[in-house]
Amino acid sequence: MFKTIEKYFSRKSAGRLVVESFLRYGISVQPDGNAYCGGIELAPAKVGRTLGVDRRVVISVSKQIAGHEDLLAIFARLQPRAYVGESAHKLGFDSIEISADSHATGIIAAVTGILAKNKIAIRQIIADDPDLFPDAKLNIVVNGRLNARTLSEIRALGMAEKITIK
Numbered sequence: 663m664f665k666t667i668e669k670y671f672s673r674k675s676a677g678r679l680v681v682e683s684f685l686r687y688g689i690s691v692q693p694d695g696n697a698y699c700g701g702i703e704l705a706p707a708k709v710g711r712t713l714g715v716d717r718r719v720v721i722s723v724s725k726q727i728a729g730h731e732d733l734l735a736i737f738a739r740l741q742p743r744a745y746v747g748e749s750a751h752k753l754g755f756d757s758i759e760i761s762a763d764s765h766a767t768g769i770i771a772a773v774t775g776i777l778a779k780n781k782i783a784i785r786q787i788i789a790d791d792p793d794l795f796p797d798a799k800l801n802i803v804v805n806g807r808l809n810a811r812t813l814s815e816i817r818a819l820g821m822a823e824k825i826t827i828k
Contacts, residue, residue, distance in 0.1 A: 664793055666732050671723075676715040680723040683713055686794050688742035695721075695728040699742050745788050747801045751828060755785060756808045758816065760800040761824040764792035769800060769821050776819075777804060780812040 667685075671678040684691065689709075690698045697704045697720065706724070710717040727733045750757035762769050770789065777784060783805035790798035808816075808827065817825055 666736065670726065670730065670733060676719045677723045677726075679713055679715060680709075680720055681727075682794060683709075684723075684737060684740065685791075688740045690740040691724050691727040691734065691737040693728055693734065693738070695725045697724050743788070745801070746786060747788065747803050747828060750803045755806065756804050757828040758802045758804065758808070759826040759828060760802070760822050761797070762800065762822045764790070764798040766821055769819075772819055772821065773800075773802060773816055776812060776815045777802075780809070780815070782806070782808065782812060 667681055671681050683689070684697065687699070689704065692698060697706070697709060706720040707717040710720045713720070727737045746753060746755070747757040747759070758773070760769065760773065770787070774784065774787075784802060785805050786801075786803040788801045790800075792798040813827065816822075819825075
């Protein structure tokens, strides 16, 4: 996917910033050349202001995506997702934030195995894409609160660089 995008947008351009933001936030571009968050059409001026680029860059990128079949095939299917990790505590849940080598294997399996063994249900898992997020993290929201034993087992994992409970 990223090779396809890089073919059209250079690494340091304002257009590249817009494209990466669309991917990061799940903003789709439809054949009409407009950007959407779910079914809500986004105003290019407001998107541009938020990203620190001119609205014309947002319009140009959206039209460029809509005009290329391979780009449109990617961006027309993007969807935003609610992340409740920052609100988890207020909802009665705990959220585990894990920093680890984003290209290592087994971290999700190890943590979810510990949670399953301790009969703790998972409400949400979000793993940042390391190509979009330089400081990628794994976030797991669990149903209820973590007990001390489960927390201790998760913290004992050698593959995690940092574990934060929110």
